[in-house]
Amino acid sequence: MKARPHTDIELGLLLDAIFQKYHYDFRNYALASLKRRISSALIHFSCESISRLQERVLREPQLFNELLRFLTVQVSDLFRDPSYFRSLRDQVVPYLRTYPSLKVWVAGCATGEEAYSLAILLAEEGLLERSLIYATDINPDSLRTAEEGIYDVERFKRFSENYLLAGGRASLSNYYTARYSSAVFDRTLKKAILFSDHSLATDNAFAEIELASCRNVLIYFERELQDRAVGVLRDSLRRKGFLGLGLKETLRFSAHAAAFSEFVREDRIYQRV
Amino acid sequence: MLAGNVQAIVAGGSAGAIEALTSILPALPADFSIPIAITLHVHPNKPSHLAQVLGLHSALLVKEAEDKEPLVPCTVYLAPPNYHLLLEAHGYFSLSVDDPVLYSRPAIDVLFDSAADAFGPALVGLLLTGASEDGARGLARIQRAGGLTLVQSPITAAVPVMPEAALRLFSPDHVLPLDEIGPFLARLDQRLPRREDR
Numbered sequence: 001m002k003a004r005p006h007t008d009i010e011l012g013l014l015l016d017a018i019f020q021k022y023h024y025d026f027r028n029y030a031l032a033s034l035k036r037r038i039s040s041a042l043i044h045f046s047c048e049s050i051s052r053l054q055e056r057v058l059r060e061p062q063l064f065n066e067l068l069r070f071l072t073v074q075v076s077d078l079f080r081d082p083s084y085f086r087s088l089r090d091q092v093v094p095y096l097r098t099y100p101s102l103k104v105w106v107a108g109c110a111t112g113e114e115a116y117s118l119a120i121l122l123a124e125e126g127l128l129e130r131s132l133i134y135a136t137d138i139n140p141d142s143l144r145t146a147e148e149g150i151y152d153v154e155r156f157k158r159f160s161e162n163y164l165l166a167g168g169r170a171s172l173s174n175y176y177t178a179r180y181s182s183a184v185f186d187r188t189l190k191k192a193i194l195f196s197d198h199s200l201a202t203d204n205a206f207a208e209i210e211l212a213s214c215r216n217v218l219i220y221f222e223r224e225l226q227d228r229a230v231g232v233l234r235d236s237l238r239r240k241g242f243l244g245l246g247l248k249e250t251l252r253f254s255a256h257a258a259a260f261s262e263f264v265r266e267d268r269i270y271q272r273v
Numbered sequence: 274m275l276a277g278n279v280q281a282i283v284a285g286g287s288a289g290a291i292e293a294l295t296s297i298l299p300a301l302p303a304d305f306s307i308p309i310a311i312t313l314h315v316h317p318n319k320p321s322h323l324a325q326v327l328g329l330h331s332a333l334l335v336k337e338a339e340d341k342e343p344l345v346p347c348t349v350y351l352a353p354p355n356y357h358l359l360l361e362a363h364g365y366f367s368l369s370v371d372d373p374v375l376y377s378r379p380a381i382d383v384l385f386d387s388a389a390d391a392f393g394p395a396l397v398g399l400l401l402t403g404a405s406e407d408g409a410r411g412l413a414r415i416q417r418a419g420g421l422t423l424v425q426s427p428i429t430a431a432v433p434v435m436p437e438a439a440l441r442l443f444s445p446d447h448v449l450p451l452d453e454i455g456p457f458l459a460r461l462d463q464r465l466p467r468r469e470d471r
Binding site for chain 1: 337339353356357360361365367368369370383386391
């Protein structure tokens, strides 16, 4: 039998150590991109080996918080992949309208861009007042940023283009106040979003969600963990509820493929059967 | 030196690489069994018709790779626009939206690094024409992991920046003119009967 490279052994030990000490479970993340991220972390923390990083992670909790940034953060855009949001607006919203109250879940919300995008969309469709958006992530720093809802105003040129391509009905500037180099989202949007800690790897289902959006999160998981996460999403959705994935994600290889039907194929919007 | 079976071929390129591939792929017969993964620098926000275009020039199935899709023989996989394409040790693909590398997503280095890790000596890496230095470091890493490395000769490259970056960094196993790359790849498949035997 071929011996495992020692770096693979070290990586496994690091992930075990993180799980035992901090209860974050990266053990079933897809290895290839995890290795790239760990390599960047080694350079950032000036560690000559993964073992050295492991030693420091165990002894320096503050370092772990920083490491979490390497392991998790996805910077997203407002209305990233505009066609996805256009399909939600044109094809999913008519169904959502029929419910007296709505629960929406953004799983893996990172710094909040997608949650605010959905809040704006629901506001324009007259649904925000009866909606509660749960936005969850495992990184407390990201959640804090998301909750503040303050973004670099430089990014809003692209955000505005996306917003219009996504079928926006007004002007994105209606929803934020620019101050110096920052833009702050309106209180009415923030009030509809509940940011909280949740892990698709270790936590359980929410109840009775009408729409779950979990985009570009599953790609970082191994197949078994993908199955667990999709199982949590399935159990959280009410019957006929909707699940949106990233544009290059698919349920085709999932153990739960039969629990969903394709609703808008090209935008990866599925419906729970 | 190439020992044993090649389990995968990875290739990368940017400017001029679509044309290069349209001359390379026709050399591979429909029963060419080694899966091929290709990262080209494509526009991040436009749907890509590359699979259809290259499919016209190949007897193999040409498709965009999907997340967690297993590699199967007789197939050419392309990195989707705006995602990095990575190879996992168990023989399937992963995608990522991590930061661009050398301004590119997909990046050739990301595919090559992950493939070197996953397949070691059972890998062949090929770097084509292009206008960036992406891919050079990844190809060197494939060589360090024991894989076979091929570079399109700069003189036959539409834009020589990419192959020249590799040649500056290390000595690849073969520097091939464009018209020899296809036949060279075809000979890698040991399961295929030699053409003169048919």
